[in-house]
Every structure is written in structure tokens, then in C-alpha cells.
Amino acid sequence: MLCPKCKKENTATVEVCIHCDEKLTLEQKPVASATSKKSVTRNKQIKKTRPTPIHHQRVSNVDRQPQETLAKNEEIVPLSVNIFIIVGTLILPLIGIIVGIIYLKRPYPEAKKTGRIWITLGFFAIAVYAILIFN
Numbered sequence: 001m002l003c004p005k006c007k008k009e010n011t012a013t014v015e016v017c018i019h020c021d022e023k024l025t026l027e028q029k030p031v032a033s034a035t036s037k038k039s040v041t042r043n044k045q046i047k048k049t050r051p052t053p054i055h056h057q058r059v060s061n062v063d064r065q066p067q068e069t070l071a072k073n074e075e076i077v078p079l080s081v082n083i084f085i086i087v088g089t090l091i092l093p094l095i096g097i098i099v100g101i102i103y104l105k106r107p108y109p110e111a112k113k114t115g116r117i118w119i120t121l122g123f124f125a126i127a128v129y130a131i132l133i134f135n
Contacts, residue, residue: 077103077114089121093129096122 001010005022016023089096096118103115 076106076108076110082114085118086121089118090125093122093125096125 001012001014001024002008003010003017003020003022003024006017006020008017008019010017010019010024014024085096085099100115100118100120100122103111103118106112106115
């Protein structure tokens with residue numbers, strides 16, 4: 001199916017153009033090739049028995065706003081969680097590294113900053129433990 005905006009080809013099952021996110025209408029039909037009446041009938045029978053494949057749409061704009069909206073006074077990383085992860089990281093540094101990596105993938109700058117702090121603290125705790133053990 002051709003997109004009316006960018007004139008690029010899309011699969012017949014998508015509702016939005018995978019190239020420019022333009023909404024596709026049902027009136028736009030894919031170009032049919034010249035086939036015999038028997039093959040058209042046979043194809044209709046095959047289509048009835050086979051489930052339609054699922055086509056995943058490609059995300060074209062990676063910098064979209066996060067879907068969940070926060071109140072102005074709501075914290076992204078609550079203080080209690082921050083303290084719990086810091087104490088946990090000092091006891092078991094792997095906690096800070098793993099949770100820090102998870103928070104780095106969040107779309108909020110405050111969460112990314114907190115994730116970097118936890119990862120840094122985790123590696124710092126590993127270094128301190130290594131010095132204490134090997135000296």
C-alpha cells in the first residue's frame with residue numbers, strides 16, 4: 001500500500017506508514033498483479049486457512065516523550081529507594097550496578113543521573129573490597 005504523503009510502499013496490514021507515521025486509509029489498495037481467475041480463487045482459499053502475519057511497526061522517532069506523565073511535585077526516584085539502593089550497594093556492589101543500568105535506560109534525566117551514581121558507587125565499593133581483601 002502506498003503512503004499518500006511520502007509515496008513509499010507499506011505492507012497491507014499496517015494502519016500507519018512505517019516511514020513517516022502518516023495515517024493510511026482503507027481506500028488505498030495495493031497494486032494487484034495480473035493473475036488467472038483460478039489462482040485468485042485458490043489464493044482466497046489459502047488466505048482463509050492461514051492466519052494473517054503480525055507486522056511490527058518501526059519506531060521512527062526515538063526521542064518521543066515518555067508515555068507516563070508525572071505530577072510536578074512527584075519524584076522520579078524516591079528518597080527511600082535511593083537510600084535503600086545506596087546501602088544495598090555498599091553491602092553487595094552488584095545491586096548498585098544492576099539497578100543503575102536499569103535506571104540508565106529510563107527516559108528521565110534525573111533517573112539517568114541516579115543510575116550513573118549507583119553504578120559508580122558499585123564499582124567504587126568493588127575497588128574498596130578488592131583493596132581490603134588483597135592487602
